[in-house]
Amino acid sequence: MSRAKTSFSPQFREEAVMLVIEGSRPIASVARELGIGEGTLGNWVAAYRREHAGDEPPLNISERERLRQLEREARELRMENEFLKKVAMTARFAVTGRYENLPVAVRADVGAA
Template identity: 55%
Template sequence: MFSPEFREEAAREVVENSKSIVSVAKSLGVSATTLSNWVKAYRAKGADGEPSLELADRARLREAERELRELRQKVAFLEEVATYFASEQR
């Protein structure tokens, strides 16, 4: 239905211009799910300038991102606790 060139240009719009899939999909008249699949394929072939990650590398990256989120939450909590106890001292 859509040409490969159209698909690639739509995916490039999302990736290179940091636009949301939903907004680009709306402007082009395609579903967000369809555009999401095009973006995944575009990224998988390394068209965004970054080499495609192997499965093991992606798993390590997801694990590192999860750990980073948890550590940020802990830091935020500890900052709140420190603020509470600092205000109690007065």
């Protein structure tokens, strides 16, 4: 079943985007509040950000420090995630005994060639 295409005025689109950008609110919550699709609002926000990429003020010192902290944390979490994937694969090998199903990187960690 297809829905009829709804047309939104440019003013409505702009106001919806501003709720997300200026209010620092999640797209999902604004979309629910306005009764529109998350994907639709997400597309509008992405287009706005592309069009106004140079308009954002530069980060201040505390914002830069926070960004560095978050990037460091993301890097650490990615490394932990990779480690846990290897552990899970190794555990699967221990349970099934099926070495050939393990990825090559994990095979080397298990100790067989």
